[in-house]
Structure formats: C-alpha cells, structure tokens
Amino acid sequence: MAATRDLPAAEDVLAAFDEYLRRVRGVCAGTRRNYVRYAGAFLRAVFGVGPVDVAAIRTGDVAGFVGDLTRRYRPRTVELAASALRSFFRFLTVAGLGGGRLEDAVPMVPHRPSGLVRHLEAGRLDQLLGSLDRCSPRGLRDRAIILCVARLGLRASEVTQLRLEDLDWRNASVRVRARKTGHGALLPLTGEVGAALAEYLQHGRPDTAARQVFVLHWLRPGAPVSVSIVGRAVDNALRRAGMDAPVRGANLLRHSLATDLLGLGASLGEIAGLLGHSSLATTRISARGGRCRRAARGRAALAGGDPMTGGVTALVTDYLTLRHELGYRSPSQDRALRAFARHLDQGGHQGPILLESSLDWATSTDSLDPCNPARRLTAVRGFLRHLSVLDGGTEVPAPGLLGPPGHRTPPHVYSDSEIADLLHAAAGLAPAGGLRPHCYATLFALIACTGLRISEALSLTCGDVDLPGGILTVRAGKRGRTRLIPLHPSAMAPLRDYAADRARRFGPPGDGAAFFRTDRSDKVSYGAANSTFIVLRRQLGWTAAGRTRAPRVHDLRHRMVVRRIQAWHAQGADVDARIPALATYLGHAEVRDVYWYLSAVPELMSIIAVRFEDFASRDQAGGS
Secondary structure (H helix, E strand, O other): OOOHHHOOOHHHHHHHHHHHHHHOOOOOHHHHHHHHHHHHHHHHHHHOOOOOOHHHOOHHHHHHHHHHHHOOOOHHHHHHHHHHHHHHHHHHHHOOOOOOOHHHHOOOOOOOOOOOOOOOOHHHHHHHHHOOOOOOHHHHHHHHHHHHHHHHOOOHHHHHHOEHHHEEOOOOEEEEOOOOOOOOEEEEOOHHHHHHHHHHHHHOOOOOOOOEOOEOOOOOOOOEOOHHHHHHHHHHHHHHOOOOOOOOOHHHHHHHHHHHHHHOOOOHHHHHHHHOOOOHHHHHHHOHHHHHHHHHOOOOOHHHOOOOOOOHHHHHHHHHHHHHHOOOOOHHHHHHHHHHHHHHHHOOOOOOOOHHHHHHHHHOOOOOOOOHHHHHHHHHHHHHHHHHHHHOOOOOOOOOOOOOOOOOOOOOOOOHHHHHHHHHHHHOOOOOOOHHHHHHHHHHHHHHHHOOOHHHHHOOEHHHEEOOOOEEEEOOOHHHOOEEEEOOHHHHHHHHHHHHHHHHHHOOOOOOOEOOOOOOOOOOOHHHHHHHHHHHHHHHOOOOOOOOOOOOOOHHHHHHHHHHHHHHHHHOOOHHHHHHHHHHHHOOOOHHHHHHHOOOOHHHHHHHHHHHHHHHHHHHHHHO
8 A cells, every 4th residue: 555645635636637637628717616615524524634645445334325415405505515525536537546447436416306396487587587676776777687598598697797798789689708717708788778778877877987887876885796696687677576586596597598598499508508507417407497388288208108008100209309499400310210110110010129120120221331229329329328218118228339430530630731732722713713713712721720510610600700809700600609719819900801702793692691602602601511511632642542531521620620739838828727728619508529639640740759858858867
C-alpha cells in the first residue's frame, strides 16, 4: 500500500475535479459547486479528514453513502448527489487515480413523481398577468420581469444578467449572453414583452450607472436585482392574484410556457432551444402537462396503449412519433424500423419479440458489408428496449452481439493548396460571369474559415449576415440552437463582394431572403450544394486514393478545427483553456464533442512532438 505521504489530500482531489468539470466537461459554475460539494461529503464519509486512497473505496461505501442520503433528503436531492458521484468516479478514472467500476456502484435513484403538476393552466396564467401592478415603479419592474419569464422562458439568473445593450429594439430581439448550457442565444422580443420593458425603462427604472435592465428601488436604489428578487416578484404576483400555485418561483412560469407551447404543437426540440435546455429529457419534464393535453386530444402516448394489441407496424409508428416529438431526426433508423416491422407482420408475428426474430431479420440482408447485420440490429435495439419495458417479454439483444456496427473513417483534412484549388474550380462554374460561381466559391470559403455546418450556412438569411458588424447569426444549429459567429476581418471582403454582386443582379434583398442563391434559384438546397461539390471533386481528380477517404463538404469543418488547434499549439497557447470557446463557436452542447473533429495531421503531430521533447528535457533537468 502507498505511504500516507504519497496519497493526495481531499482538497487537492476536489480542486482537480472542479477543474476537470470546467475545462473538459464545460459544466456551469453552479453545477460544479454542487458536484464538488457532494464529492467532498463522500470523501469525508469514507476517509474523514485524512488523505484519499481511491483503492480503498469499496462498492459498499458508495451504496451506503447514497442510502444514507435517501433517509435524509428528498429524491431530487439524492438524484443530484448520485449524478455528482458518477461524474466524480469518471474523473478519477480519467485522471489515473483509480476508481475501476465504482461508477456502476452508484444506485439508480427514482425520479420525482411524474404526476406532479408544475404549471399553470392557460386561463390561470392570463389571470396572473392581468392582476399585475402597473401603477408603481416597482410594479412596472416586476411586471416586466414576469413577462420575460412567462413569454420568453428566461431563467431567474438570465433575467438578472440582462443588460440594456442586449435589447435590440430595431430587430425586435433579446440577446441572452450565457445560458446554463454555456451558449448564448437570440430570442424574439414580442410586442407584449417589449411594451412592458419600454414602460419600465421610461417610467419606472431609477437613474443609475448600472447597465443591468432590472435594478433595486428601495434598499440600494440602482443596484442590480438578485435571483431572489425575481422569485419574489412571481410569488408576490401569485399572492396578489389570490392563486394557490403547485410550486413557486420563476420555474413555475417556465414550466407553464413549455406546457402551453407543446399543447399548441411545438416540438420538444423547439421548446428546448427557447428554454436553453441541453437535454430534451429536461424539456420533457417541463412540458409534461402539454404532452398529456395533446394525448387527450386524440393521440395516445406509446406507454398508454396496450403493446400486445395491433401489429408491430403500429407499435413502431407510435415509437417513431415519440422520438420525433423528442426532437430526434434519423431517416435511416426510421427506415430500418419500418422494414423490421414489415418483416415481422408479414410473418404473422404475435406476442413479445424474441431474440431469434430480431437476429433473423438483422442477418437477412444481401449487403456485402460485413458490418451491415450489426448495424441493422443496432438500429432496432432502442425500440426493443422500449418495448420490453411495456410487455416484459421482449428480448433486448446485447450490445455488440453481431460485432461492431462499423468504424469511424477518419476525415480528410484539406491542405491550403486544396482549399485554393477548390475555390478556383468553384469560380469557374457555369454560367461564366453569372452569380452561381460567385455563390459557391463564397459558400465553400465561408465553411472553410468558420467551420459552419453546410445546413447552417445554407440557412443563413440576409438579415443574419451583419456585414458592418462582422457577425453571423446562426439560427439553424443542431436542436434549434442559435449562436453568434464573429468573423475575422479577412473573411469580410469576399462576403461584401458577393453581397454586392447579389444585390446588383437581383436588387436589395429583404432580411428574410436566403443569403446564398444562384441565377436560377432564390435559395441553394443541400442537394444542389452537395451535387455541385461532387462535380468539382471529380473535376479536380480527388478520390480516396492516397487519402483517408474521398473529400466531403463536411471535411471543411474538420479542417477548420484541426488548423485552429495547430495554430494554438504553434503559438504556445493553453489549448485546454481555449477548447470551451471553440466548442461554443462550433455550436456544440458539450465540450467533449470537439474532440470528434481532431485528427493527427503531420503538421500537428510535429508541433506536439517538439513540445513534448521540450517538456521531457525540462523534466529530466529538474530531476537531475
């Protein structure tokens, strides 16, 4: 056993855990504090005030700690503590401190009761808003706060951080600087909310140097409000309206907004984008009431029907409806599930789906790809797992039962000369002298220098491209997230030239017009852009020979990430500290998603080798 003096102190382990959460996981400060607090409580329960010997932690210590919490706290608190422990044990493994399978030893904690109503019905919400005070400065402030929460879905912390410059009156939008996901957002400023804000700013807000929109009126006039003030404004409004709400605080109004939107037909993905959720599971909790109302209007939820009635096709249809409602879009998986259902129904299948039936379908393929059966089985595994919960008899295939479903083909990382050749070829497209060659050359250059997804670039409108400010507003990011993309000055001249050429040929465009268009089409589609790239690739003679794969448009995004990391290494910058900023720029919800885009190109490996040699030489010099 290691000597006591060689074991780390609990304070050092917790500090490293906090840094891991911040740098690697991109976790917000509030969640980090909670995770570190519960991890610290666990270490004190096991080791007291002594050093931390990870090898001495037993699964019984983990189960006992969580079990003790269940006797003292509410399920929601215990669930948070369990999540903190799982994250802490993953950190111990990544940091090389041990931990083994401790993560699996953390018991699953039941969620709070699903039947709990946590929203106001539409009529009661209107009653609350109608009772708000509009006669006093403080009343005007609280009314504007409540409308920001009830209509825009802002969190209490986001309300307190709202600044005067975040209100874009000309474009009727509100900029939320830092949401819980780590990303900013642009939200529409509705007429009702805008009028309430304008009334408060003109007639209620005291004179102050503070740039926050909402400030105090009594104790410290002009000081920014706190989160508790926002919650108190909601509670006071409920009391004034004589309403007995199921829960209190700003989250009541956020849940009500989510419920109403879902009841009106909005998807969970759209609601998640508005509320700033990184997980659709969170949105599902917020909008549970709306889901029930929609089911009551005629669409039975999957869990509400009898899984043993009707064919497999009907069960798959309900399952896909549920997935689409959650925001999932996977046409290939949808096709596989429908083919699976047809196969079983045509064979007269009845009752739970056994493993033999799933394997029979997965292996009945004419594809020569040896990974195809595994991919087919993986495509239906989620449906089988879901169905097994309903009927208790469906058998779920083990992961990897037919081998791996495939392997990731490394992306092609473009060289500077290849980028130049691509743009030159695009500029030579037909018709000569037309807008089409200018459009595609600008499109591919923009993707190469910003790392935009092709869908994001094609969805840009003229109003999204702020040429004077050098900012792009991406509104069609994954899961509906919106983000701002600052542009390097070198990228502005080509964009201005293209915009001027576009306006000269077709007149000044409206803000809603597509930024990228051709001579014949007022918007470039994904199919047209991809087909044009394939033509250029064939013209340039680019094949998979001598490369990891045939170049794709999406590889331009990979190239941007690799070259940015390469530049940071060459500059001697702290790359780990800058990865979260890069993740935000790329539109990733999690920092770890950035690492998918990294590839070991020779230039990057050369820089890393030199830095490692320098590190090793300094380490040897220090040890001698």
